[in-house]
Structure formats: structure tokens, C-alpha cells
Amino acid sequence: MPVTLRLPTVLAKSAGGQTVHEATGGTVGAVIDDVTSRHPELASRLRGPDGKPYPYVIFYLDDEDIRFQQGFATPVADGAEIVVVPAIAGG
Amino acid sequence: MSIGRPASELPSLDQEEILRYSRHLIIPDVGVEGQRRLKAARVLMVGAGGLGSPIGLYLAAAGVGTLGLVEFDVVDVTNLQRQVIHGTKDVGRKKVESARDRIHDVNPHVKVVPYDTQLTSANALDIVKDYDLVVDGTDNFATRYLVNDACVLLGKPNVYGSIFRFEGQSTVFCTTDGPCYRCLYPEPPPPGLVPSCAEGGVLGVLPGLLGLVQATEAVKLIVGAGEPLVGRLLLVDALRMSFRTVKLRKNPACPACGTHELKGLVDYVQFCGLRGQEDVTDGIPTITPAELDERRRRKDAFDLIDVREPHEWEIGRIEGARLAPLSSFAETLRTLDSARDVVVYCKSGVRSAKAVRQLQAAGFKRVWNLAGGILRWSEEIDPTVPRY
């Protein structure tokens, strides 16, 4: 069963206009690689040039912050859901 | 858990207040004590804009005794699509004054304390210290970090909400054991990466939705009802109408609430990388609307390039211009003749300044940025071009 990556609408433009992406991969990082291989423009929005996460784009694996697990190396189970939450400041 | 003073020190309610708040008084979770807590409560609202409008209206109606309002802005007609605390008759007035009048109309028992100023590192601690809790309805990263740090340093809960286009986030930061804004986002995005509502737009009803989540949390904290939105980040997607919460954890390494190495407020403009970026148009050759108009009248040969997005072009454009959005400007660049004069414009002159830099880097020598963009063009030359 694939994994679901959910993007906010602000990032959908870099991902073929879609917010929900089915993907495969054993870790959060591998799932991101799978989606960004199809949408190269999205890659630099999700991780820095050094491959590390940005401090203003947070990933939740089944509603748990991956920073308190193993970051991008956090294992992903079949059917899991990854939600991307970038900082926004509008008011 | 409720904030504020012991029950014996709470103010009493007069007969008019008992009648006014009767629908609260008959809920056991609020009751007379909860209503007296609301009356005693001092809530600081930072921002009286999109989020601040519903927050101010509902906290006033609910009977919050003292509402501090920090807002330096003036009501603009483009605010009225969502800032429902202000009316058409208020355009041009100070937002603190407009909001105060509206709040007094909603509930004359509320004491409004207006702060007609920007919240800064110099005044924040002095203002925040007099309040029980803060509701963050600001519209920029620098002020959000400032509000957060002031709340951590003074031990005040920070009811947070932020919005962009169709999406919003809300949580309660800075409670005794809960996480703070820096635990969630240790650093802001670089300037320009995340557009503001003024640049990127916002669905007018969205701040209503999120602002009322904040108002609800503020009331719950004051009366001590239910489970506060602490340690959970609410994510609202208005397009799907989905609400979900993800877990927020306190970061032991957080410089504000974890290690406490942050001992005072800092320079938030610098922290957000905005120092030296205030004017991206510095050193860019410019042409004023009057000069451009003059060149058009003389029928000078030049290319006029509009670097806005197609949906902005639909709103209005300068006659004779060619659309070439900045987002795909590299492609357009190849089709332009560097021997010809080029004038570039956008909405206000910031994006076009970037396009001018790209043109200069590609060897264009005779290129100008239209000062003030199409907004200034509309103001000074052609009022039939709509402002937006």
C-alpha cells in the first residue's frame, strides 16, 4: 500500500497543481525523493541544498513531528500519511 | 485550569450584565464565576486586521473586561473584504479608533486600551506585562517571533493564528509546560519566500474562521473550560474544509522556552533577514510614470514588459505592454532585443526591480523600472486602470 504525502496549496503549484500525492518509500526522505522525482521543482521547497530539512517546513508522519523521531530517516509504514506544514504569517 | 485571580477577588456583575450574559450564565462550564473571570480578564490583541476583527468583536461580546489593541495601521478599502470590525465609513481612520468604536457599540462594558503603534522590541515587554494573555493576529514573521519571545519571557499564554490564501494554523503557545512558536519554527523562512496576504491574497472568510478559533481558545483559557489547544497545531484547509491537528512538542533545545538562553528581546527585523533588504529597488534605474507617459506620447521605440501574473493582468494593464510573468522570466529574456530600450513594471515596483536585475545580468544596458508600478501609474497618469 502506498504512502500519502499531503502538501499545502501554497506548494501545490510546484507539484503539478496537486496537494495529495501517492508515493512509495521506506523512509520519509525516500517518500519525498519519490514525489520530487516526478515534480523536480518541488525538491528545493521541501529540503535544503544540503538535503536537510528547513527550520520553517515541518513534516508530520501520522501527526507526529519527524524532528522528534529520526528526521528524514524515520521509517514509514504502508498506508502512512505525511503532512507538510510550512510557516505562514498572514493575519 | 483558568487564568487570572482567585474567585474571591473577581468583580461582580450588575443586573444589566446578568441579563446580557444570560446565555453564558446558564452553561455550567461558564456560569457566574466564568463570566466574572471574563470581566476580570485583560486580553492583549496584537493586530486589528483580518484575524483581529472577529477576535475583537467576539471577545467584546463575550464580556472580556479589558481589551488592549496594538495596531498602527489605517483602514484601507482593500481591508473591508475581511476586516469586519471596520466599516466603509472608517476608510482612512486609524484602525485602533475604528475598532474601539465598534467594540463599544458591541459592548459598552468593555474597556479598550488602544496602542497606536507597532509592537517593537523596545515597547513589547512593557505593553504585554499588563495582560493575562495575548492573541497574536499579526501579519508578519518578525512580529510573531517578537510576540512569542515577549510571552515566553513574561509567562503569558499566546493564542496563535496565521493564514494564507485558503489555509490556516492555530495553537496556544507559551503555557507553563507547553511549546512555544520557536519550538515549532526555530527560524523564519528567508524574506520573499512566503508571500504576505497583500502579495498572495487571502480568502476573505478565512480570517473569520481562524480568528474565531483563537477567540474560542482565549475564552476557554479565561473561564477554564475544556481542553485548550496546547501541544496541538490545528491545520485548517478551507478548500477541502478539513480540520486536523498534529502534535506539537516542547523542544528541550529551544532557546526561548527550553534552555532559556534567550534572556531578552532581540532585533527581529535582523532575525528575519530583513535588514538591508528594505529596499530591493536600490541602485535600479527607474522611470517615473510621468516620464513613461511622456515617452509614449513621443512614440519612442521601447518595449514595455509587465512581469505580473496572468490573473493580475486580467484586472488591468498599461496599454501597449506585453505580459511576461517574473516566475518564468528566464524564457522571456531570450525573446527580448538588448539593443532596444526596455521598461519593466509590476504592481508596486518590487518584482519588476528583480526583472531589471535579470535583464542587466543578461547584458541589457538600457532598462528601467517603473517607479511605484501600475498602482502609481493609476494614481498619477491613468485612473481608469483599477487599483487592487
Ligand SMILES: [Zn+2]
Ligand atoms: Zn520553545
